[in-house]
Amino acid sequence: MRDILPALYEWYAAGSPFxxxxxxxxxxxxxxxxxxxxxxxxxxxxxxxxSGGCVExxxxxxxxxxxxxxxxxxxxxxxxxxxxxxxxxxCGGEITLLVRRVxxxxxxxxxxxxESVAAGRPVTLATVLDGPAPRGATxxxxxxxxxxxxxxxxxxxxTGAADTAGAADTAGAADTASTASTNGTHGTHGAVSxxxxxxxxxxxxxxxxxxxxxxxxxxxxxxxxxxxxxTGRRHYGPHGERREDAVTVFLHSFAPxxxxxxxxxxxxxxxVARIGAFLGYRVTVCDAxxxxxxxxxxxxxxxxxxxxxxxxxxxxxxxxxxxICVLTHDPKFDVPLLEEALRRPAAYIGAMGSxxxxxxxxxxxxxxxVPEHELSRLRSPVGLDLGARTPEEVAVSVAAEIIALRWGxxxxxxxxxxxxxxxx
Numbered sequence: 001m002r003d004i005l006p007a008l009y010e011w012y013a014a015g016s017p018f019x020x021x022x023x024x025x026x027x028x029x030x031x032x033x034x035x036x037x038x039x040x041x042x043x044x045x046x047x048x049x050x051s052g053g054c055v056e057x058x059x060x061x062x063x064x065x066x067x068x069x070x071x072x073x074x075x076x077x078x079x080x081x082x083x084x085x086x087x088x089x090x091c092g093g094e095i096t097l098l099v100r101r102v103x104x105x106x107x108x109x110x111x112x113x114x115e116s117v118a119a120g121r122p123v124t125l126a127t128v129l130d131g132p133a134p135r136g137a138t139x140x141x142x143x144x145x146x147x148x149x150x151x152x153x154x155x156x157x158x159t160g161a162a163d164t165a166g167a168a169d170t171a172g173a174a175d176t177a178s179t180a181s182t183n184g185t186h187g188t189h190g191a192v193s194x195x196x197x198x199x200x201x202x203x204x205x206x207x208x209x210x211x212x213x214x215x216x217x218x219x220x221x222x223x224x225x226x227x228x229x230x231t232g233r234r235h236y237g238p239h240g241e242r243r244e245d246a247v248t249v250f251l252h253s254f255a256p257x258x259x260x261x262x263x264x265x266x267x268x269x270x271x272v273a274r275i276g277a278f279l280g281y282r283v284t285v286c287d288a289x290x291x292x293x294x295x296x297x298x299x300x301x302x303x304x305x306x307x308x309x310x311x312x313x314x315x316x317x318x319x320x321x322x323x324i325c326v327l328t329h330d331p332k333f334d335v336p337l338l339e340e341a342l343r344r345p346a347a348y349i350g351a352m353g354s355x356x357x358x359x360x361x362x363x364x365x366x367x368x369x370v371p372e373h374e375l376s377r378l379r380s381p382v383g384l385d386l387g388a389r390t391p392e393e394v395a396v397s398v399a400a401e402i403i404a405l406r407w408g409x410x411x412x413x414x415x416x417x418x419x420x421x422x423x424x
Contacts, residue, residue, distance in 0.1 A: 001037035002117060002254060003280075004048040008039055008102070009114040016042045017103035019063025023050050024074075024129055024250045025096040025233065032095070035231045035252050039102075040064060050097060051077070062099050072100040072136030074129060098129055098250065100136040109207030112140040113254065122255045124222035126209065131247035132238045133210045140206040141222035213239035214247065222251050229255045229321075257282045258321035258347070263309040263337055264328035265292035268352065271395035272325055273302045279399060281323060286312045288333070310336035313344075322346045323402055325382065329353040335364045342374040348402050350382035384411050 001008070001022065011018045018041040023034050038048040038056060040063035050059060055077045066073055078094040102110055109125065116123035126139040205219050217240030225232070231253050237244035260276035262269045265287035276283045277299060286305040287293040293306045305312055309328065318324070324341050328334055329352050338361070341349050353361065358380045365375060383397030384404065404411045 001035060001048070001252070004037060004039060005114060005117055007041070007045075007047045008110075009118075011039075011041045012102065012104065012110055012114070014042075015104065017067055017101050017106065018042070019067045019099060020102045021050055021059045021063055021097045021099040022127075022250070022252070023095050024098050024127075027078075027094040033231075034250075038063075040067065051095060055095075059097065059099070062097075066099045066101050070101050070106070072098065074098055074135065098127060098136070100127075106136075107138050107207070109138040109140040112142075112206035116140070116142060117254050120256045122226050122253070124226045124254070125252045126218045126222050127250045127252070128209050129233065129248040129250050133214060133247045137209045138207045139209050139215055139218060139222075141219045141226070142204040143223055143226060144204065209249065211239050213241075214249075216240055217242065218249055218251075222253075225251045226253045226255060229253055258323070259284065259318065260323040260325065261286065261313065261316070261318070262325045262327060263287070263313075263333070264326065264352075265289065265294075265297065265304070266327055268391045268394055269325075269327050270298050271391040272327065272398055274299045275395045275399045276323070277301060279403075284316075287328075308336075309333050310340045313337060313340045318344050318346050320345050320347060323348045324350070325398060326351040327382075329357055331361065331364055334361055335368060338365060338378065339368055339370055342370060342377055346377075348379065348405055349377055350379040350398060350401065352382045353380065355381065379405075 001020075008018065008020070018039050021038045023032050023036045026032075026034060032050055032052065036048070036050050038046065038050045038059055040046055040060055044060075044064070046056075046060060049056060058077070062073060062075060074096065076094060076096045100106070104111070113123055113125050122143055124141045126141060128135055128137045203215075203219065205215065209215055209218060214236060217236055218234070221234055230251075232251060234249050234251060235245035236242065236247045236249065238246055257280050260273070260281035260283045262272050262276070262283065262285045265285055269285055269287075273283045273285055282303075283301075284303040284305060285293065285298055286307055286309050288306070288308045290306050293304050295302075295304045298304055309326075310333075313324075322345065324346050326334060326337055326341070326349070328337070334351065334353075338349070338351065342365075351358070351361065361380070362375060362378075379401060382401070383394060384400045386393065386397045386400065388394045388397040400411070403409065410417060
C-alpha cells in the first residue's frame with residue numbers, strides 16, 4: 001500500500017470515501033505478497049494492484065459495492081479448471097483479500113498511518129479479519145517512544161506465535177546523517193502532507209479493534225513485528241487472550257524504506273540510483289570529488305554527499321537490508337571503503353571493475369587484513385551476465401543481481417527451470 005498512499009490520503013483528506021482491497025493471505029504461487037493493495041476512489045479511479053491483472057475487474061466491482069454498503073468483505077480468489085468463465089488466478093495460486101470502505105468516519109486510524117509513512121517513521125496497521133470483533137476495525141501502532149541513552153526511541157519486544165504470511169513492505173533504518181549537498185528529500189514513493197494522526201500519546205496507538213484487551217495485546221505484537229519489518233496474521237481471543245484463535249488480525253508493517261548507498265558519482269551511478277529509487281530504496285550517492293558529486297547530475301530525491309566514501313560509510317547506518325554499490329574502481333577509494341563495508345551488516349555489497357581490477361582489489365584487501373569469510377560477501381564484478389553495455393543496461397544487471405540475492409533467485413531464464421514462478 002505504500003506506493004499508492006499519496007493518492008489514498010488525497011481522497012481521505014478531501015472527504016471522499018474509497019474502497020481499499022488488501023491482500024491478507026496467499027497460498028501457493030501468487031503474483032503479489034500480503035500487503036499489496038488496490039483502491040477504487042472518486043469517479044471510479046483505480047490505483048494499485050492485487051494480482052497483476054487476473055482479478056482486478058472483480059475487485060473493482062467488489063470495492064464499489066463496499067463503498068456503497070459500508071460492509072467489509074473478506075474474499076478468496078483461486079483458480080477453477082471446471083469453470084472457464086470463473087474469475088481467478090491463472091498461476092494456480094490463491095489470494096485472500098480484505099475489502100473495506102475508508103473515510104475519516106470509517107477509519108480514524110488512517111491519518112496516523114499516512115502521517116507516519118510520509119514522515120519516514122515506522123508504523124503498523126492492525127486490521128480485524130474475522131471472529132467476534134468488528135471486521136475491518138483498525139488500530140495504528142507506532143514503536144514505543146522509550147528514550148534510550150542516545151536519545152533514540154526504543155522498540156518493544158513481543159511474545160506469541162505469528163502466522164506470518166510474508167513481508168509486503170521492506171524495512172530499513174532511517175539515517176539522518178548530515179550531508180554536504182542533497183537533491184530533494186528522503187521519503188516514500190510520493191509526498192503526503194498529512195496532519196498528525198489522532199494518536200494516543202500514552203499508548204502510541206490510534207483507533208481501536210473494539211476491545212481494550214485486544215488493543216493492548218495486538219499493540220505489543222505489532223511492535224515486535226514492526227521491529228522485524230514483518231507483515232502477516234495473528235490470532236487472539238475476543239479480549240486479546242493469547243493461545244486462542246477466535247479473532248484473526250492482519251498486521252501490516254510499514255518501516256522506512258531500505259537504503260541503497262552508491263559510491264562513485266559516475267554515469268553508471270546515476271543509472272543505478274534511478275533504478276534503486278524505482279525499486280523503493282532510499283538512495284544516497286557519495287563521492288569525494290565535488291565536481292562530480294552535484295545534485296544536478298542525479299535523479300530528484302537522491303541524496304548526494306561530498307565525502308571520502310569510507311569516512312561517510314563509517315559514520316552512517318546500515319542494516320540487513322542495506323545495499324552497497326561500489327562503482328569507483330579506484331584502489332584509493334575502493335580498499336578502505338570495502339574494508340568498512342565488509343565488516344558491517346548489509347544485504348548486498350557489489351563492486352564494479354574488470355576481472356583484473358577485481359583480482360587486484362582482493363589482493364589489496366587481503367593485505368589490509370580482511371579475512372576470507374568477509375571477502376566471500378563481495379559481489380564482484382558487480383551484476384548478472386546480461387551482456388549489458390550502457391549505464392542503464394548495467395544498472396538493470398545490478399538490480400537483477402540484488403533482486404535475485406534478496407529472494408533466492410537463480411538468475412536463469414524462467415524457460416530453463418521448472419517449478420512455481422512465485423515460490424512460497
